[in-house]
Amino acid sequence: MRPVPEQSDIAASYRDHAAMMADSPCFAEWAARTAEDPEVLAVLATLPTEKQQANLVFAAARWHGVPAPGPYAGLRAALLGPDQQAILDTVRTRRTQTNEVGRLTALTPALATLGEGPFALVELGTSAGLCLHPDGFDYDWGVGTLTGSGGPVLDCSTRGALPVPDVHPRIAARIGVDQHPLDVRSEEDMDWLLTLVWPEQEGRRARLRAAVEVARRSPAQLLGGDLFDRLEDALALAESSGAVPVVQHSAVIAYLEEPDRARFHERMSSLVAAGRCHWISLEGQTVLPRLTATGPAPSSPHPFCLAVDGQAVAWAHGHGRTLSWFG
Ligand SMILES: C[S@@+](CC[C@H](N)C(=O)[O-])C[C@H]1O[C@@H](n2cnc3c(N)ncnc32)[C@H](O)[C@@H]1O
Numbered sequence: 001m002r003p004v005p006e007q008s009d010i011a012a013s014y015r016d017h018a019a020m021m022a023d024s025p026c027f028a029e030w031a032a033r034t035a036e037d038p039e040v041l042a043v044l045a046t047l048p049t050e051k052q053q054a055n056l057v058f059a060a061a062r063w064h065g066v067p068a069p070g071p072y073a074g075l076r077a078a079l080l081g082p083d084q085q086a087i088l089d090t091v092r093t094r095r096t097q098t099n100e101v102g103r104l105t106a107l108t109p110a111l112a113t114l115g116e117g118p119f120a121l122v123e124l125g126t127s128a129g130l131c132l133h134p135d136g137f138d139y140d141w142g143v144g145t146l147t148g149s150g151g152p153v154l155d156c157s158t159r160g161a162l163p164v165p166d167v168h169p170r171i172a173a174r175i176g177v178d179q180h181p182l183d184v185r186s187e188e189d190m191d192w193l194l195t196l197v198w199p200e201q202e203g204r205r206a207r208l209r210a211a212v213e214v215a216r217r218s219p220a221q222l223l224g225g226d227l228f229d230r231l232e233d234a235l236a237l238a239e240s241s242g243a244v245p246v247v248q249h250s251a252v253i254a255y256l257e258e259p260d261r262a263r264f265h266e267r268m269s270s271l272v273a274a275g276r277c278h279w280i281s282l283e284g285q286t287v288l289p290r291l292t293a294t295g296p297a298p299s300s301p302h303p304f305c306l307a308v309d310g311q312a313v314a315w316a317h318g319h320g321r322t323l324s325w326f327g
């Protein structure tokens with residue numbers, strides 16, 4: 001059977017994912033084999049385009065018991081067998097929504113450049129709010145450590161003159177905004193978050209479990225809705241705490257269309273200029289190009305740009321594994 005045109009697009013996307021999923025041999029194989037499997041492609045073609053993505057389909061299959069790591073035959077049997085409808089329903093109702101506390105290895109020293117606090121942290125695109133707990137982790141940056149939180153250790157290898165914080169920041173308020181906030185107190189929400197971690201990445205899964213425990217000790221206040229619409233509400237809450245408001249975001253602005261990214265840059269710049277808040281941004285280097293342009297030539301192994309109040313200070317790995325500080 002030859003794939004029909006729409007299936008060819010899905011096949012091409014899965015071929016791309018096979019390359020991007022190199023960190024997971026299981027998912028890389030599933031994506032490559034799916035791309036060559038017209039029967040499975042025909043099932044995926046019944047989904048809305050934005051729901052055909054490999055990450056979401058594979059997570060939904062695992063949610064319904066397909067073993068991973070495991071052979072492609074397991075995925076195929078599930079997508080063509082009696083579990084097909086349940087898996088497709090999960091794909092339709094859920095979304096890929098990671099929450100990576102490894103990014104705190106970059107966000108925490110950025111926050112420390114603003115002092116010790118107390119801060120009222122506002123996170124836009126917060127997912128489950130796990131990155132609102134910079135004080136809940138210890139850090140090992142290679143060039144220095146920050147200990148004493150009682151929480152798990154986040155490791156990062158560092159280049160440049162990283163200003164290693166002496167103390168954990170004091171956080172007076174934790175406020176998150178997300179279109180679809182996840183509740184750390186909900187076992188189901190947290191199980192889904194864990195299912196989204198790729199199969200062979202046991203270290204990341206263990207870290208995520210530990211981060212959920214940290215967040216459960218002092219859950220953030222989460223506001224549902226679009227970040228443009230809820231920013232003012234979140235800032236008002238931060239201001240009412242009496243602490244210094246800091247707006248942060250990581251791996252979020254890529255979700256906005258190009259004109260909205262520029263609009264976001266303008267909005268944050270004017271809030272900073274008006275003294276309403278500080279601004280910490282950790283986004284892909286191409287996402288907010290005017291921020292990236294304030295740094296030296298970007299370095300390719302660190303695809304993210306870390307910036308404080310509109311000024312780039314470091315290049316960072318997307319999950320916080322490495323940090324190259326120049327600020
Ligand atoms: C890739 S996750 C990153 C989560 C977290 N910032 C982190 O670094 O782990 C992106 C999050 O942004 C949220 N998001 C995307 N567009 C948004 C918008 N316009 N308004 C509010 N939240 C949004 C998504 O729901 C998702 O939870």
